[in-house]
Amino acid sequence: xxxxxxxxxxxxxxxxxxxxxxxxxxxxxxxxxxxxxxxxxxxxxxxxxxxxxxxxxxxxxxxxxxxxxxxxxxxxxxxxxxxxxxxxxxxxxxxxxxxxxxxxxxxxxxxxxxxxxxxxxxxxxxxxxxxxxxxxxxxxxxxxxxxxxxxxxxxxxxxxxxxxxxxxxxxxxxxxxxxxxxxx
Numbered sequence: 001x002x003x004x005x006x007x008x009x010x011x012x013x014x015x016x017x018x019x020x021x022x023x024x025x026x027x028x029x030x031x032x033x034x035x036x037x038x039x040x041x042x043x044x045x046x047x048x049x050x051x052x053x054x055x056x057x058x059x060x061x062x063x064x065x066x067x068x069x070x071x072x073x074x075x076x077x078x079x080x081x082x083x084x085x086x087x088x089x090x091x092x093x094x095x096x097x098x099x100x101x102x103x104x105x106x107x108x109x110x111x112x113x114x115x116x117x118x119x120x121x122x123x124x125x126x127x128x129x130x131x132x133x134x135x136x137x138x139x140x141x142x143x144x145x146x147x148x149x150x151x152x153x154x155x156x157x158x159x160x161x162x163x164x165x166x167x168x169x170x171x172x173x174x175x176x177x178x179x180x181x182x183x184x
Contacts, residue, residue, distance in 0.1 A: 020045030078167040092151040
């Protein structure tokens with residue numbers, strides 16, 4: 001759904017927004033006899049552009065609220081199992097990505113002036129896997145959650161929390177939600 005909304009937004013901007021803005025400003029800045037026509041075309045393109053943007057944002061907010069309601073309904077109807085956070089196994093994987101920021105003339109000037117480090121940006125990536133097993137009604141349930149957060153922050157918040165809840169759907173036990181909202 002998110003990709004679809006982004007595609008719609010890009011197409012609205014491309015086919016209505018940009019041509020509308022161009023026609024509007026060309027109409028404002030021109031002195032010829034066609035000034036009024038170009039300005040009118042710009043306005044006629046911008047009005048549906050803004051209407052469609054409003055509709056799109058309203059639909060996105062409605063979808064977000066619907067998802068939140070479904071999530072709360074799931075939490076109310078599902079089995080609520082208390083989980084001791086000390087039983088979690090956390091596997092950390094952190095690395096630093098190196099991204100070239102400047103590669104054109106500015107990058108060359110930085111290289112020649114001894115500031116080659118300004119051409120590269122370093123970004124720390126974190127991929128953490130939280131695993132645990134619990135026994136529920138004679139069945140062993142395994143659950144895994146991936147978190148993209150600093151490992152030290154995760155460990156600190158887990159020490160402070162002590163316990164959380166795992167929600168398991170009563171019909172489909174493969175549908176689970178681990179409440180890690182305390183991690184932010």
